[in-house]
Amino acid sequence: xxxxxxxxxxxxxxxxxxxxxxxxxxxxxxxxxxxxxxxxxxxxxxxxxxxxxxxxxxxxxxxxxxxxxxxxxxxxxxxxxxxxxxxxxxxxxxxxxxxxxxxxxxxxxxxxxxxxxxxxxxxxxxxxxxxxxxxxxxxxxxxxxxxxxxxxxxxxxxxxxxxxxxxxxxxxxxxxxxxxxxxxxxxxxxxxxxxx
Amino acid sequence: xxxxxxxxxxxxxxxxxxxxxxxxxxxxxxxxxxxxxxxxxxxxxxxxxxxxxxxxxxxxxxxxxxxxxxxxxxxxxxxxxxxxxxxxxxxxxxxxxxxxxxxxxxxxxxxxxxxxxxxxxxxxxxxxxxxxxxxxxxxxxxxxxxxxxxxxxxxxxxxxxxxxxxxxxxxxxxxxxxxxxxxxxxxxxxxxxxxxxxxxxxxxxxxxxxxxxxxxxxxxxxxxxxxxxxxxxxxxxxxxxxxxxxxxxxxxxxxxxxxxxxxx
Numbered sequence: 001x002x003x004x005x006x007x008x009x010x011x012x013x014x015x016x017x018x019x020x021x022x023x024x025x026x027x028x029x030x031x032x033x034x035x036x037x038x039x040x041x042x043x044x045x046x047x048x049x050x051x052x053x054x055x056x057x058x059x060x061x062x063x064x065x066x067x068x069x070x071x072x073x074x075x076x077x078x079x080x081x082x083x084x085x086x087x088x089x090x091x092x093x094x095x096x097x098x099x100x101x102x103x104x105x106x107x108x109x110x111x112x113x114x115x116x117x118x119x120x121x122x123x124x125x126x127x128x129x130x131x132x133x134x135x136x137x138x139x140x141x142x143x144x145x146x147x148x149x150x151x152x153x154x155x156x157x158x159x160x161x162x163x164x165x166x167x168x169x170x171x172x173x174x175x176x177x178x179x180x181x182x183x184x185x186x187x188x189x190x191x192x193x194x195x196x
Numbered sequence: 197x198x199x200x201x202x203x204x205x206x207x208x209x210x211x212x213x214x215x216x217x218x219x220x221x222x223x224x225x226x227x228x229x230x231x232x233x234x235x236x237x238x239x240x241x242x243x244x245x246x247x248x249x250x251x252x253x254x255x256x257x258x259x260x261x262x263x264x265x266x267x268x269x270x271x272x273x274x275x276x277x278x279x280x281x282x283x284x285x286x287x288x289x290x291x292x293x294x295x296x297x298x299x300x301x302x303x304x305x306x307x308x309x310x311x312x313x314x315x316x317x318x319x320x321x322x323x324x325x326x327x328x329x330x331x332x333x334x335x336x337x338x339x340x341x342x343x344x345x346x347x348x349x350x351x352x353x354x355x356x357x358x359x360x361x362x363x364x365x366x367x368x369x370x371x372x373x374x375x376x377x378x379x380x381x382x383x384x385x386x387x388x389x390x391x392x393x394x395x396x397x398x399x400x401x402x403x404x405x406x407x408x409x410x411x412x413x414x415x416x417x418x419x420x421x422x423x424x425x426x427x428x429x430x431x432x433x434x435x436x437x438x439x440x441x442x443x444x445x446x447x448x449x450x451x452x453x454x455x456x457x458x459x460x
Contacts, residue, residue: 063206066358067206069202069203069206071203072203073206075207076206077215079210079211080210080214081213083214083217083218084214086218087217087218087221090218090221090222091221093223093225093227094227095225140379162318
C-alpha cells in the first residue's frame with residue numbers, strides 16, 4: 001500500500017510529466033491560456049492515460065512479451081491508443097453528450113500525445129504491476145493537471161504584465177515555464193524520505 | 197523473412213481489429229445530425245460576432261435547426277440576404293432584419309472637454325478606467341484608447357480627436373463594441389434613425405457643464421418639444437425611445453447644449 005502511495009505522490013510531484021520529464025509540452029503551452037480549458041484538457045489527459053494504461057499493459061504482458069515482440073511496443077501502443085480514444089469519443093458522443101461536450105474537443109488532441117505514450121511505456125520499463133501502473137497513470141495525469149492549472153495562473157498574470165516587446169508571446173511563456181519547472185526540483189528526494 | 201512476418205502480421209491483425217471495432221462503433225452509435233445544419237451554417241457569415249445572442253455562428257445554426265421557434269432574422273451582419281436564405285432552407289416565412297448601427301454616446305472630444313491627469317499607464321480604456329475613472333475630466337465620457345476600435349471586426353470605429361467615432365457605412369451592428377466599452381457609452385440604434393443623445397453624463401447639469409461644453413445638462417427641453425414623447429430625461433441625461441422616435445429632428449434644433457446630435 002505504501003508503495004502505491006509513493007508511486008502516486010512521486011508521479012505527481014517529483015517525476016511530474018511536464019515539469020520534470022518534459023513530456024506533453026505542446027498542450028502545456030497551447031491550452032494553458034485559460035483556466036477552464038486547462039482544466040478540461042487535464043481531465044481528458046487523466047482519463048486517456050488511465051484507459052490507455054488499462055489496455056496497453058495487458059497487451060505488453062500477454063501478447064508482446066510471450067511472443068518476443070517487445071520491439072513492436074511503440075508502434076502497437078500508438079495504434080491501440082489512437083483507436084481506443086476514437087472509440088471512446090464515439091461512445092461518449094452517443095451516451096454521455098454532456099461529458100463529450102466538455103472533454104470532446106480535447107480528446108482528439110491528445111490521442112497521439114507523447115505524455116500518453118510516455119506513461120504507458122514507462123509503466124512497462126519500470127516493471128510495475130497492473131495496479132501500480134494504474135496508480136502511476138493516475139498520478140501522472142494529476143501531475144499534468146497540477147502543472148496546467150498552476151501555469152494557467154502564471155499566464156493570466158503574464159497577460160496583464162508590461163512585457164518588453166521582444167519577449168511578448170511565446171518567449172516569455174517559455175521563460176515562465178522554465179522557472180515553474182525549476183520550482184519543482186525542490187521536491188526531489190522529499191517523497192522517498194517521507195516514508196523512510 | 198520469418199522475422200519480418202512475425203512483426204508485420206501481429207501489427208496488421210491489431211490494426212484490422214481496431215478498424216473493425218471503430219467502423220462498427222461509428223455505424224452503431226452514430227449520432228444523427230440534421231442535414232440542414234451544414235447548409236444553415238454555410239449561409240451565416242461566420243464572423244462569430246454574437247449579435248444574434250447565441251455563442252457564435254455554430255450556436256445560432258444549431259438553435260435554428262433544433263428549435264422551430266428561433267427567428268431567422270437575428271443575424272445582423274448578414275442582414276436581409278442571410279435571412280432570406282435561412283427562411284428558404286428552413287421553410288419559414290421571411291422576416292425583415294432590423295439593421296442596427298452602433299452609436300457612441302459622447303461628444304467629449306479635445307475641443308469640448310480636456311484631460312484631468314497625465315496618464316502614463318497601459319494604453320487601454322479598461323486599464324485607464326481603473327485609475328480615478330479615466331484620464332478625462334468627465335468620468336462618464338469616452339476614454340479614447342480605442343478598446344472598441346480593437347474589437348471591431350469591420351474597422352468601422354476610428355479614434356478621432358480623442359473620442360471614438362463609428363463610421364455608419366461600415367458598421368454591421370454586431371454589438372461587440374457595446375460589450376467592450378468600460379463606460380457603456382456605445383449602444384445599438386436602428387439604422388433608420390438619424391438622431392441620438394451624444395452624452396452619457398449622469399451628473400447634475402451644473403457639474404456636467406463644467407467638464408464638457410457639449411454635455412447633456414438634463415434641462416428637459418427636448419422632452420417638451422418632442423412631438424412623439426419619445427424622449428425622457430433619466431438620471432440627468434436624455435434618453436431617446438427609438439420605438440417612438442419619428443426622425444423629426446425637433447430635439448436637435450432645440451437642444452441648449454448640442455447634447456443631442458445627428459448620427460454621422
